[in-house]
Amino acid sequence: MDALSAMKTIGLLGGMSWHSTLAYYRHINETTARRLGGLHSARLLLYSVDFADIERMQRSDDWDGAGRALAQAAQALERAGADLLLIGTNMMHRVADAVQRAVRIPLLHVADATAARIWQAGLTRVGLLGTRYTMEHDFLKSRLAAHGLQVMVPSEEDRKTVHRIIFEELCQGVFLDESRRRMMDVVERLAGQGAEGVIWGCTEIALLLRPKDSPLPVFDTTLNHAESAVAAALGEELRI
Numbered sequence: 001m002d003a004l005s006a007m008k009t010i011g012l013l014g015g016m017s018w019h020s021t022l023a024y025y026r027h028i029n030e031t032t033a034r035r036l037g038g039l040h041s042a043r044l045l046l047y048s049v050d051f052a053d054i055e056r057m058q059r060s061d062d063w064d065g066a067g068r069a070l071a072q073a074a075q076a077l078e079r080a081g082a083d084l085l086l087i088g089t090n091m092m093h094r095v096a097d098a099v100q101r102a103v104r105i106p107l108l109h110v111a112d113a114t115a116a117r118i119w120q121a122g123l124t125r126v127g128l129l130g131t132r133y134t135m136e137h138d139f140l141k142s143r144l145a146a147h148g149l150q151v152m153v154p155s156e157e158d159r160k161t162v163h164r165i166i167f168e169e170l171c172q173g174v175f176l177d178e179s180r181r182r183m184m185d186v187v188e189r190l191a192g193q194g195a196e197g198v199i200w201g202c203t204e205i206a207l208l209l210r211p212k213d214s215p216l217p218v219f220d221t222t223l224n225h226a227e228s229a230v231a232a233a234l235g236e237e238l239r240i
Contacts, residue, residue, distance in 0.1 A: 007032075007043050008233040011082025011105070013073050015048035016089040017171040020203035020222070024088040027226035035230060042230065045082050047073040051171070054092070058133065067098030078103045086110075086229050090201045090221055091131045094139040106232075111143035113228035114199060114221045118149060121217060123197045125150045127190035129183070130201030132163040140201060152195050158186045170204035180208055184215075191215050 010028060014021030025046070032042040049069065057066040070092060074085055085107045087093055093110055100107040118126055126144075128151050134140050135153045144151050154162065165179045183205070187198050197217040200206055211218040 006235070007036075008083035008235075009043040009045060009081055010229050010233050011074070011077035011080075011085045012044060012046045012088050013049070013070055013077070013086065013092075013099070014046050014088040015051050016054055016092055017051050017204065018048065019171065019173060019207060021046070021048060021088050023203050023206065023222050024086070024226055027223050028230060031227050031230040035234065042233065045077050045080050047077050049073055055167075058091070063095060064098075066092065067095035070095055070099050071102035074099045074103045074107075078105050084108060084229065084232055086225060088222075088225075089203060090140060091133045093143075094133065094137060096139070108225070108229055108232055109143065110221050110225045111140050112147070113224040114219055115144055115147035115149060116228070117219050117224045118197065118199075119147070121197065121219075123217065124148065125152065125194060125196045126219065127152045127154070127187065127193075127195035127198040127216070128201050129154070129162055129186065129198060129205055131166055132159055134201045135159050135162070144199075151199075152190060152193060154186050154190060158189065162186060165208075166202055166204055170202075170208055175208050180213070183209055184213055187214055187216060 012024055028044060029041045032040055054066055083105055085105055090110055096107060096109055126149060128135055141151045161182055169176060169179055190198060195216060197219055198214060199219045199221060201221050203222040206220050206222060
């Protein structure tokens with residue numbers, strides 16, 4: 001049996017936004033090709049939701065409804081043959097527990113994958129960029145803290161700026177040089193407050209910024225999550 005024949009099937013909950021899902025699909029397949037060589041690509045099932053429905057629930061604070069929607073999608077992936085599951089967005093990990101309870105297959109959490117990379121880099125104090133849900137709520141920060149990391153978030157004004165850029169521009173495929181400069185200014189301020197690295201806690205951020213632009217080491221949660229999914233699909237355990 002060759003490596004791909006033994007590879008498990010990854011189930012990806014996507015569509016939040018579809019730009020984010022494209023990045024997940026690319027990273028998962030690029031990692032698989034790099035790991036296995038030749039013409040190999042990942043065994044992957046995708047369930048893409050309508051982000052307008054999910055965003056409406058986020059805005060109205062209906063996280064129970066959002067959790068039910070993703071749980072139903074996760075069950076569909078399980079029935080289709082997925083062996084493990086990814087939520088292809090940081091902010092919807094707020095409902096990760098509800099999704100995991102709905103299925104028997106394991107859900108790989110984005111914070112675990114990212115914490116592993118941060119520890120490998122020898123850092124413990126990191127800034128976090130993402131939507132306001134990710135920066136202000138505890139679902140990601142507390143999971144990172146449970147791995148012994150100290151997580152810093154930008155000021156209230158900077159959080160508003162980052163959130164606006166993500167939803168009004170990046171999620172709609174708009175990438176502006178001025179917004180790139182504004183985001184880098186936020187990273188500079190986090191560095192000035194003692195951050196040793198910065199987490200790009202929203203997939204769309206990596207569509208605007210490049211690691212070489214950052215004054216701090218970058219931890220791209222999408223890339224970290226995708227690489228950990230391929231490793232798990234190949235039977236490897238995540239080590240933190």
